Amino acid sequence: MSFVELVEGPLFTLAASIFVLGVLWRLIGIIRIGRTKDISPPKASAALGFFKGNLRHFFPRGIFAKRTALHIIAGYGFHFGLLILVLFAAPHIAFINDRLVSVALPEMPRWGFIVAAEVAFAGLIMLWVRRISDPVMRLISDWDDHIGTWLTFLVMLTGCLALQESHAFLRGFHMLFVDIWLIYFPFSRLMHAFTFFLSRGNTGATYGRKGMNL
Amino acid sequence: MSEISNIAVAKFLEHTDAEAASFFEACVHCGECAEACQFHLTSGDPRHTPIYKLKPMERAYKRDKAPFSSVMKILGLAPSPVTEEELREWEPLVYDTCNMCARCTLVCPMGIDIAGTIRKMREGYAAAGIVPEGLQRAAEFVRKTSSPMGVTVKALKAQIKHQEDATGIKIEVDKKGADYMAIFSSMEIMGYPEVLGAYAKLFKRAGLTWTISSVAYEATNTGVQIGSGPLAKEIVTRVVDAAEALGVKHVISPECGHAYGAIRWAGPNMMGRQFKFEVVHIIELLDQLRRDGKIPAGKKDSRRMTLHDPCQIIRRGGLLKEPRRLLDESCSDFVEMKGAGMTNFCCGGGGGVSANPRAEEVKTAAFSLKVDQLNGVKDLEAVVVPCGNCRAVFEDGLDAYDMDLEVIGLSELIAETLADMGETQA
Secondary structure (H helix, E strand, C coil), rough: CHHEEEEEEHHHHHHHHHHHHHHHHHHHHHHHHHHCEEEEECCCCCHHHHHHHHHHHHCCCCHHHCCCCCHHHHHHHHHHHHHHHHHHHHHHHHHHHHHCCCCCCCCCCCCHHHHHHHHHHHHHHHHHHHHCCCCCHHHHHHHHHHHHHHHHHHHHHHHHHHCCCCCCHHHHHHHHHHHHHHHHHHHHHHHHHHHHHHHHHHHHHHHHHHCCCC | HHHHHHHHHHHHHHHHHHHHHHHHHHCCCCHHHCCCCCCHHHCCHHHHHHHCCCCCHHHHHHHHHHCCHHHHHCCCCCCCCCCHHHHHHHHHHCCCCCCCHHHHHHHHHCCHHHHHHHHHHHHHHHHHCCCCCCHHHHHHHHHHHCCCCCCCHHHHHHHHHHHHHHCCCCCCCCCCCCEEEECEHHHHHHHHHHHHHHHHHHHHHHCCCCCCCCCCCEECCCHHHCCHHHHHHHHHHHHHHHHHHCCCEEEECCCHHHHHHHHHHHHHHHHCCCCCEEEEEEHHHHHHHHHCCCEEECCCEEEEEEECCCCCCCCCCCCCCCHHHHHHHHEECCCCCCCCCCCCCCCCCCCCCCHHHHHHHHHHHHHHHHHHHHHHCCCCEEEEECCCCHHHHHHHHHHCCCCCCCCHHHHHHHCECCCCCCCCCC
């Protein structure tokens, strides 16, 4: 079995399984902790508040926009750039159709890949530079924040190196980092990709009962 | 780990429900919350970052309760235990520099309710006895007299008598079967007793029957401020028992921020049952009476006024529009300050900060942001502050910053601008 076959075959299957089971285990673990039912007479719907809270925090409030502009631009740039790369890069579509599920996703032109990658890289680097330079972020950051950032960076970097498909090893190298990233994900703060909806939703529900959308 | 840290950690874990867990699990350490925190904005100290204040509780959760915590412990990757020294180091962050205003939640991309979680974290601190002396003293007063300022029923009755003399209206005490029972904060009873007269005037006009209980007149819930669930429940129970014994249909929560949250939102959950009466905030009630035409507005106050939004009534309480509707009808020159409403700054003394003399310096510094807001309104003559605690903080703060501005309560303003019988608003 070649290196590429290993990282795209059994290792990927193992990594993807750990990812799925780990994410489910962690989400169910959080929910299973439970919460005492709020019996104060509500003014409005908590369920509606759950959804409104989730939507509201996608959009920064104007009064904070100036102070948090860097984070908003870098954060959205990175996340959108990465999402576009994952879903619409031609090699990814081929991999998804071959290994995961048959789905007709539109292929992004090469220039689109370059733009999305540059935006994602710029966003990720800006966020990390801020993490190591801003006194607040330096104080609250831990090793998990840095490992998550660097693993994601390496996945993206090796992905760009593999884009030309000039050497099978480069593709294998990219997949190796994808596998490591998938295994690391459920045990790390990368889980925020799933836990954000619980956090926003819980606050939304709590204040939604009071008729507010915080 | 010492016995004290064991007690605190046990309470941290007990109060880390699925909601708090979701917050700890979702935080990406972006530090945005610092940009909304009044204490960080005025001190620039990174330790005043709201999410950082929760660190000991988060550590306890990640070590002992989080999914995978057992695996992490086996692998030696779990966080180290929380020590008594750390708890003591964090105490000023938890009590002195968090007014539980929830402004940080507005800016948090994950929507984390840091204020609500600080409230839960304080349970651990209160149980372990690591609390500021000022709050401890207030709690002792509450146990002895039911009031954090030691206001006795004798003092209350003296204030009632003065207001009866001033208004010529009888104020009933312990009247069974009244529709409403009013409770007040100690600050109102002793510092702003005109509010009793305002209630008397407004309710007489509205045709409501109301009373004050001689055993449960105090609304201030020191238990909520200090973070003691048992004390908070004891204070709420006193009011509930008195209201149910008098057979009232409603209890009126006063112009006091945390008191409203304590009885309206937390109260039934503390008692484990719904009340036999409805809790209504005075602002909510006045707005309803105004809409029903029972307390029509008369000649408007012509002074240029703005409104301070008490965090626990507005942002965390849900009463955003009501005070504005009332002010629009009672004041001819009402101007909003910059950042008013949902995103308004706290007075700086919420969350028990004003009851904690150790926090005096940071509280006054935090008020500077309110000063900037007030100075942003040209030719301002008065500020309406519908919370007794905020009002006292305003008076101290304005004095500290040498500002000449009248601070008034909303109920008093509504009573003063009430239409005379037969008068219609111009």
